[in-house]
Amino acid sequence: MKVTLAIEGGSPVRDTYLPYAQPWTNDKDVNAVAEVLRSTWLTTGPMVETFEERFAKYADTWFAVAVSNGTAALHASVFAAGVKPGDEVITTPLTFVASANCVLYQGGRPVFADVQPDTLNIDPQKVEESVTPKTRAIVAVDYTGLPCDLSELRDIARRHNLLLIEDAAHALGATYRGVRIGSLADLTTFSLHPVKQVTTGEGGMVTTDKRAYVEMMKAFRNHGITTSAREREAKGAWFYEMTYLGYNYRLTDIQCALGLSQLERLDAFVERRRQIAERYTRELADLPVTLPVQVPDRESAWHLYVVRLNLGALRVDRGQVFAALRAENIGVNVHYIPVYWHPYYSETLGYRKGLCLEAEKAYPRLLTLPMFPKMSDKDVADVIEAMHKVLTFYAR
Numbered sequence: 001m002k003v004t005l006a007i008e009g010g011s012p013v014r015d016t017y018l019p020y021a022q023p024w025t026n027d028k029d030v031n032a033v034a035e036v037l038r039s040t041w042l043t044t045g046p047m048v049e050t051f052e053e054r055f056a057k058y059a060d061t062w063f064a065v066a067v068s069n070g071t072a073a074l075h076a077s078v079f080a081a082g083v084k085p086g087d088e089v090i091t092t093p094l095t096f097v098a099s100a101n102c103v104l105y106q107g108g109r110p111v112f113a114d115v116q117p118d119t120l121n122i123d124p125q126k127v128e129e130s131v132t133p134k135t136r137a138i139v140a141v142d143y144t145g146l147p148c149d150l151s152e153l154r155d156i157a158r159r160h161n162l163l164l165i166e167d168a169a170h171a172l173g174a175t176y177r178g179v180r181i182g183s184l185a186d187l188t189t190f191s192l193h194p195v196k197q198v199t200t201g202e203g204g205m206v207t208t209d210k211r212a213y214v215e216m217m218k219a220f221r222n223h224g225i226t227t228s229a230r231e232r233e234a235k236g237a238w239f240y241e242m243t244y245l246g247y248n249y250r251l252t253d254i255q256c257a258l259g260l261s262q263l264e265r266l267d268a269f270v271e272r273r274r275q276i277a278e279r280y281t282r283e284l285a286d287l288p289v290t291l292p293v294q295v296p297d298r299e300s301a302w303h304l305y306v307v308r309l310n311l312g313a314l315r316v317d318r319g320q321v322f323a324a325l326r327a328e329n330i331g332v333n334v335h336y337i338p339v340y341w342h343p344y345y346s347e348t349l350g351y352r353k354g355l356c357l358e359a360e361k362a363y364p365r366l367l368t369l370p371m372f373p374k375m376s377d378k379d380v381a382d383v384i385e386a387m388h389k390v391l392t393f394y395a396r
């Protein structure tokens, strides 16, 4: 039987659009939020502290500081790391723009170090080669949820007196040598956006073992003021001082109630993601794609399932495969355009193409498949079927 792709007028693998990511909320989440709405503390109240404590416990670290989103978590970390105008911060090109933008916010200069060809995580050797007397910190990203080479990066940071910031927006629930992500860098940041492991609508968290950073970041999220309204009320005091130039990066009690409720299901969410990944890996193995690499001493949190198309074995490029899969109602995506290719970096700031050849070589081949815990077995089967349908059709 001749197969006609949906993009050429055939019938799609499924009738409804399957997005690449979707949150999973339930009645318990709704009730937790409703309970806060019936109280009087809507923003920074008791839920924030409880959420921070529970999150720190989960991530096996001393402290957690809740902020309004993952980008604010990165900004607060770069601030706590003391990055000043003229300082350089080394990061990866294969990430969401926020991992580099946070350096610009404090007047620093992002320096892009290339990725490893297998994991697509930042290459420690390239990091070391990028260190100059101006380097202040490293922002490493656990791309797709697979922890980067933390031990090597910590070594480099120690030898050159740099701070290691880990952008773990993808990696809540991942482990490195048996240890949960959260306590392995000087500062670890998380995003609680609806596409991530657990959500607060918008939200972010920084974990750390150093109390001094906590105090700076708690001030930073509150305009740089060193006491919160709640602390002042408790003490019956009105006096406050602004010590740093901070922002309003507070997370609300409403959101923290949702986060607390979501956190209870985090392990189940990660387990479901792992099952889906295993099935993809098994059932896509004979297609012209390079599947995600796993590393023996770490477990991915499977935020994203990214394959690389073997373009030599296909008659078309990634754009055509992407469009054909979308026509089959499979919400594929691309993570990421190399950060310094964006016009703000290339045109406004003058970064040139060719800085990170491995990332540039990977980019035209990247394709993100739908991956979220709420996916049914049928959804997973549809993705696999559509991948076979489209890639077999376009095979040379």
Ligand SMILES: *Cc1c(COP(=O)(O)O)cnc(C)c1O
Residues within 6 Å of the ligand: 069, 070, 071, 072, 095, 096, 098, 099, 141, 167, 169, 170, 191, 192, 193, 202, 203, 204
């Ligand atoms: C999602 C994400 C962020 C930003 O998080 P927001 O909560 O959307 O601000 C930062 N870095 C990476 C790698 C991300 O995936």
